[in-house]
Amino acid sequence: MQESGKQAKAGHLMRLLNIPVARRFGVFDELHQFSDGRALSDHFRTQCAKHFGHAGVRFVEYLIQQGDADFANVLSHLETQFPCPDNQTARAASKFALYAMAGELAIEAGILPWPLGSALAACQAMYQQWTLARGSGLTEHRQILQNVSDFLLKHGDSKFTDKMNPQEKPRADRSGWYVDRAGERIYLFTSAALREAGGNFDFNRVLDALETAQWIVEHDKGKRSKKTAISGVGKLNLYWLQPNADEDHA
Structure with a gap:
């Protein structure tokens, strides 16, 4: 397959x-x-x-x-x-x-x-x-986490822009932004990019897997996205993800 x-x-x-x-x-x-x-x-x-x-x-x-x-x-x-x-x-x-x-x-x-x-x-x-x-956990959840990890490994440097640097040149086919905190990088996915990263799984299942794994680190009350102000763009609903490098999703 x-x-x-x-x-x-x-x-x-x-x-x-x-x-x-x-x-x-x-x-x-x-x-x-x-x-x-x-x-x-x-x-x-x-x-x-x-x-x-x-x-x-x-x-x-x-x-x-x-x-x-x-x-x-x-x-x-x-x-x-x-x-x-x-x-x-x-x-x-x-x-x-x-x-x-x-x-x-x-x-x-x-x-x-x-x-x-x-x-x-x-x-x-x-x-x-x-x-x-x-490994441990539901098979679909592990596969979703693996899909998102693979997406970031492939596009993390090429499709995400530094949120704190509005002067940075926009990336072609941008998937979102990132912020660095205490040596850790948080990726701010657009909805379209996260759907792509999740693969062929239903989007709600993708969000369930990310939430269960505690990869969603910031969100608005009652939601899994966060309305975020982006310089030169406006306010967008973005998904703040911080992948856990130790997560068992092999």
Whole structure:
């Protein structure tokens, strides 16, 4: 989606979970008693060719043989093994729990030659990696903060004018102004610029994310913008933002 210039939304990220694989050799970090990575790779190739096409059929047969087994209750129990702090995380946790249940049932059926609990442990490890990579907070909020940060990184020096220096030459396609206080820079966004910086998200959601992150540092009562006097321009409703460099929105 990024290559086509589109942006992934929270729903996309929940339907297609992105699990980081950051180990040095990936699956070959553990050789499982084989002499080297090549031997393990050859074993994978041989076993895949030998068992291709029948494991899935056998798994379905096993499920049918269980008759009235309460798989829903089994799944509910497994979901408790995947702690989730919010609704979006809960959706992902349910997927990992389902994968774990399928793996454990395949072990019980003798389809997978693994010890009981192996599938659950593997899914818990993947879930942990996913949650660590995802970070804290709502996915949409983090994406919005990232969008605004990227906008400032790209245009902060070229599209914002020093509010305290009315003699400064106006910037082409200006996005707003800035003021420096105690070594920190506050950006005064125009509404149009902030809509652009927020990406394809609804503007109210953009403002919600900025307010929740406490990036809006000044505003009029009951509003999230501030009527600001700009020399040579007049009074404008601007959004006073001070991005938090320590904010976790990776």
